Amino acid sequence: MATGCGKQAEAPGKSPNIKRVALVGNPNVGKSVLFNALTGSYVTVSNYPGTSVEVSRGHAVINDQSWEVIDTPGMYSIHTITEEERVAREILLHETPDVVLHVLDARNLERMLAMTLQLIEAGLPVILVVNIMDEAERMGLTFDLELLRQRLGIPVIGAATTRKRGLDEIRSAIVAYRHDPENPPHFAYSRLLEHDINEVAGLMVGEYILSRRALALLLLQQDEEITALVRRREGEGFAVIAEKVREIAFNRRGSFHLDLSLERKDIVKKLILGVFTSPEKRVVTWAERLSCMSVRPLTGIPLLLIVLYFGLYKFVGDFGAGTLVDILEQKLFVGIFNPWITGVVKMIIPWEVIQELFVGEYGIITLGIRYAVGIILPIVATFFIFFSFLEDTGYFPRLALLVDRIFKRFGLTGRAVIPMVLGFGCDTMATMVTRTLETTRERVIATVLLSLTIPCSAQLGVILALLSKFPGALAVWGTCLLLLFVVVGLLAARIMPGEAPMFYMELPPMRLPQISNVLTKTYTRMQWYFLEILPLFVLASILLWLGKITGFFGKLITAMTPVMASIGLPRETAVAFIFGFFRRDYGAAGLYELQTKGLMDARQLTVAAVTLTLFIPCVAQFLIMKKERGWKVAGGIGVFVSLLAFGSGYVLNQFLLMTRLLS
Amino acid sequence: MKLSEKAEEILEALWIAVEEEGARFLDPERMGFPADDPAYKELTGHTLVEIRQGMVYFRPEGREEGKMTIRRHRLAERLMMDVLNLRGDAGDDKACQFEHLLNEGVDIKICTMLNHPATCPHGKPIPPGECCADARAQGDLGVVALTEFKSGQEGEIAYIQTKDDKKMQKLMAMGVLPGNRIVLVQSYPSYIFRVGFSEFAIDSNLAKEIFVRK
Ligand SMILES: Nc1nc2c(ncn2[C@@H]2O[C@H](COP(=O)(O)OP(=O)(O)OP(=O)(O)O)[C@@H](O)[C@H]2O)c(=O)[nH]1
Ligand SMILES: [Mg+2]
Ligand SMILES: [Zn+2]
Ligand SMILES: [Zn+2]
Numbered sequence: 007m008a009t010g011c012g013k014q015a016e017a018p019g020k021s022p023n024i025k026r027v028a029l030v031g032n033p034n035v036g037k038s039v040l041f042n043a044l045t046g047s048y049v050t051v052s053n054y055p056g057t058s059v060e061v062s063r064g065h066a067v068i069n070d071q072s073w074e075v076i077d078t079p080g081m082y083s084i085h086t087i088t089e090e091e092r093v094a095r096e097i098l099l100h101e102t103p104d105v106v107l108h109v110l111d112a113r114n115l116e117r118m119l120a121m122t123l124q125l126i127e128a129g130l131p132v133i134l135v136v137n138i139m140d141e142a143e144r145m146g147l148t149f150d151l152e153l154l155r156q157r158l159g160i161p162v163i164g165a166a167t168t169r170k171r172g173l174d175e176i177r178s179a180i181v182a183y184r185h186d187p188e189n190p191p192h193f194a195y196s197r198l199l200e201h202d203i204n205e206v207a208g209l210m211v212g213e214y215i216l217s218r219r220a221l222a223l224l225l226l227q228q229d230e231e232i233t234a235l236v237r238r239r240e241g242e243g244f245a246v247i248a249e250k251v252r253e254i255a256f257n258r259r260g261s262f263h264l265d266l267s268l269e270r271k272d273i274v275k276k277l278i279l280g281v282f283t284s285p286e287k288r289v290v291t292w293a294e295r296l297s298c299m300s301v302r303p304l305t306g307i308p309l310l311l312i313v314l315y316f317g318l319y320k321f322v323g324d325f326g327a328g329t330l331v332d333i334l335e336q337k338l339f340v341g342i343f344n345p346w347i348t349g350v351v352k353m354i355i356p357w358e359v360i361q362e363l364f365v366g367e368y369g370i371i372t373l374g375i376r377y378a379v380g381i382i383l384p385i386v387a388t389f390f391i392f393f394s395f396l397e398d399t400g401y402f403p404r405l406a407l408l409v410d411r412i413f414k415r416f417g418l419t420g421r422a423v424i425p426m427v428l429g430f431g432c433d434t435m436a437t438m439v440t441r442t443l444e445t446t447r448e449r450v451i452a453t454v455l456l457s458l459t460i461p462c463s464a465q466l467g468v469i470l471a472l473l474s475k476f477p478g479a480l481a482v483w484g485t486c487l488l489l490l491f492v493v494v495g496l497l498a499a500r501i502m503p504g505e506a507p508m509f510y511m512e513l514p515p516m517r518l519p520q521i522s523n524v525l526t527k528t529y530t531r532m533q534w535y536f537l538e539i540l541p542l543f544v545l546a547s548i549l550l551w552l553g554k555i556t557g558f559f560g561k562l563i564t565a566m567t568p569v570m571a572s573i574g575l576p577r578e579t580a581v582a583f584i585f586g587f588f589r590r591d592y593g594a595a596g597l598y599e600l601q602t603k604g605l606m607d608a609r610q611l612t613v614a615a616v617t618l619t620l621f622i623p624c625v626a627q628f629l630i631m632k633k634e635r636g637w638k639v640a641g642g643i644g645v646f647v648s649l650l651a652f653g654s655g656y657v658l659n660q661f662l663l664m665t666r667l668l669s
Numbered sequence: 670m671k672l673s674e675k676a677e678e679i680l681e682a683l684w685i686a687v688e689e690e691g692a693r694f695l696d697p698e699r700m701g702f703p704a705d706d707p708a709y710k711e712l713t714g715h716t717l718v719e720i721r722q723g724m725v726y727f728r729p730e731g732r733e734e735g736k737m738t739i740r741r742h743r744l745a746e747r748l749m750m751d752v753l754n755l756r757g758d759a760g761d762d763k764a765c766q767f768e769h770l771l772n773e774g775v776d777i778k779i780c781t782m783l784n785h786p787a788t789c790p791h792g793k794p795i796p797p798g799e800c801c802a803d804a805r806a807q808g809d810l811g812v813v814a815l816t817e818f819k820s821g822q823e824g825e826i827a828y829i830q831t832k833d834d835k836k837m838q839k840l841m842a843m844g845v846l847p848g849n850r851i852v853l854v855q856s857y858p859s860y861i862f863r864v865g866f867s868e869f870a871i872d873s874n875l876a877k878e879i880f881v882r883k
Contacts, residue, residue, distance in 0.1 A: 083842055087838055113866040116865055117867065147866075261753070263837055263838060263841065264829070264847075267846055298854075403870065407859040407861065408858055409858075410872055411858050508871075508875055509875075510839055510843070512869050513869060
């Protein structure tokens with residue numbers, strides 16, 4: 007079929023010298039690993055489907071040629087369902103990559119080849135990368151890729167990208183690729199289906215990047231985006247096409263998807279005959295045994311507790327928030343660095359007002375940098391190491407299926423555990439990750455729960471330190487948060503319009519994490535985190551300083567005194583709440599100072615901690631919320647959260663006063 | 670004995686009137702086929718019914734034949750709905766055409782494939798055939814929803830029953846296609862199944878739409 011015409015029609019801003027290679031394929035097959043290997047940059051690699059939610063572009067020099075490399079979110083088929091899949095297909099629909107690398111997982115060759123067929127059928131310049139060969143071989147699978155190459159008529163390369171295997175072959179194949187758009191390999195469907203395709207394709211006259219054959223099939227699958235595209239391109243003639251599609255759909259009584267999938271399955275069956283052999287007996291690896299343990303409630307829940315105990319409590323809590331903070335904040339900053347820098351600044355800058363800005367009570371260095379580096383850095387870093395490690399083992403999808411039933415009651419699915427757990431590291435980052443949830447309803451509910459009840463690790467660390475002297479207070483604080491999480495979740499599920507979501511998730515094999523990836527990922531997350539929070543800290547210090555020297559700060563505190571008094575707090579806590587506006591943990595650290603000065607009793611501390619935890623997320627999170635959900639939703643959530651925070655503080659204070667629980 | 674479509678429909682109407690509505694006979698006026706229609710001749714000729722004072726009565730052989738005709742009709746309805754996913758008028762029309770083809774053992778095959786259903790989509794009972802009794806005796810359930818499987822049990826995917834296109838596509842993307850082997854790895858708290866070398870977790874809403882043959 008001559009379908010490659012008009013290839014150059016709509017490449018946006020394509021410079022003539024730079025060629026492009028796009029990486030596409032199912033989720034979790036190693037596209038991002040390959041992207042990183044080709045470009046030398048780093049995009050997140052994790053062992054669960056749906057890690058990449060956006061297109062990433064990078065640059066590579068291969069054989070002295072300059073190439074743009076494009077990493078895409080995983081997709082199951084060219085006929086897209088989810089937002090990420092749509093984003094990935096955009097690249098194929100509107101850009102004209104010179105090479106399309108279809109990456110798949112060797113062990114699932116049979117299932118995933120259906121998409122190779124779709125790509126070839128679309129007239130795209132496809133190279134097939136059969137990845138993760140190392141694991142497939144360990145399972146006793148054998149491949150004859152040469153035979154597959156002959157049958158498919160495109161380059162086929164076996165690879166294990168995390169082991170650097172096959173990278174050179176991939177590079178050579180990219181530069182050597184010669185696309186012959188006039189004679190794409192052809193895989194015939196049944197006569198009836200071919201007839202239907204030809205009838206529809208024959209009516210199309212517009213110019214397209216994808217072949218008419220592929221577009222006809224997508225039209226017959228009622229793909230909305232493609233229908234819109236063809237409607238635009240065909241103008242007047244579209245009515246006839248639409249009529250034909252309707253007619254065929256009617257004749258097939260709505261079973262077109264299934265018919266097509268079954269036909270592709272048959273074609274694939276023939277293609278892999280002799281290409282792929284599996285051993286007589288399934289090889290059961292240690293990873294599979296561990297996987298089994300982690301998903302059975304009887305063993306899974308104890309395992310979860312062990313993971314939480316060692317990972318969160320011991321590593322992040324004891325080591326990060328205890329040992330490291332002690333070394334950095336107490337020994338390094340308070341003991342050595344702050345006195346020294348104060349001396350230096352006082353020597354260089356003669357004006358006391360300016361000295362205050364840098365090394366005063368709210369000084370950029372003595373307060374801002376000390377908080378950021380001394381307290382927050384070690385806590386957040388250990389948390390990210392823990393989280394990244396867990397991500398790479400493939401544990402999260404398993405945790406997701408364990409909690410799915412519970413999460414359904416909150417209008418979420420098990421899938422939401424990933425942002426929820428990440429929220430304990432950084433709510434802002436987690437809010438971005440809610441994008442992997444399927445429906446807008448789930449995303450909004452998750453955003454509300456994150457901004458309201460999930461304390462981020464920095465805050466958690468400070469609050470634990472703050473309340474650790476009063477075990478009762480800690481228990482009250484924890485109970486309050488849990489209660490609100492459940493109540494708000496249950497209510498949200500009732501109130502929010504929309505259908506109940508469905509849960510489905512591919513379980514990737516359990517893997518031993520590569521330490522290099524865990525560290526790189528932690529490093530990039532830390533970098534992001536610091537670029538995000540450091541300016542806020544500096545800004546907060548400056549504003550506080552300005553407020554102090556102009557007297558505005560004092561007025562603000564006075565203005566807030568009645569509010570503070572209504573929830574039973576001394577006026578000094580207003581300072582912490584003003585800090586908290588910038589970052590909740592910053593605010594919590596403020597409370598810490600008050601507590602060391604002995605200004606608050608257990609009841610007041612608890613009320614303040616609960617209110618502050620529930621209180622407005624940090625400014626950065628609010629901005630992300632606005633970006634992801636829009637002004638209206640973000641504003642609504644902001645108001646709701648603030649009111650609920652103070653309301654809960656008020657109720658808790660009355661409750662504690664009445665019951666004398668903590669006195 | 671091969672009856673005309675009209676004759677089969679009269680038998681069905683008579684069976685419903687007598688067996689389910691408690692009447693003793695069928696009034697041809699209510700049937701819509703006037704009493705002089707040749708179909709009545711055909712039925713009396715096979716000694717299935719007799720006509721007295723213009724009313725239609727069963728003969729013993731006719732009662733049995735009527736039962737089997739109703740059975741075929743309701744199986745056809747189930748087939749339209751469960752497998753071909755045709756609902757409403759479209760499904761009813763097709764069922765009416767289809768039932769006449771379900772002779773000579775085809776009904777047994779379909780009944781087995783549908784797991785010997787007891788009721789039609791309208792909730793009316795489907796008279797059991799021999800296959801149903803046999804299956805019950807052997808405890809063989811034929812095709813069942815994945816939710817009926819035990820952990821560790823393996824089978825072949827028979828069909829997906831859903832009216833939601835997206836669900837269908839998602840399942841197909843996971844390799845859930847008729848003819849593929851499937852192993853249920855675990856059923857609580859979520860369903861985990863294995864197709865080929867991949868494992869997927871789904872909730873019961875999705876699992877109950879996958880029908881599997883043991
Ligand atoms: N053993 C082995 N593991 C690999 C190989 N390639 C990738 N992986 C692992 O597969 C997982 C997924 O890799 P990614 O690169 O994030 O996959 P992706 O295709 O970008 O996934 P999405 O972004 O979700 O679409 C990671 O845990 C990798 O370590 C390989 O060749 N061998
Ligand atoms: Mg990726
Ligand atoms: Zn019925
Ligand atoms: Zn039966």
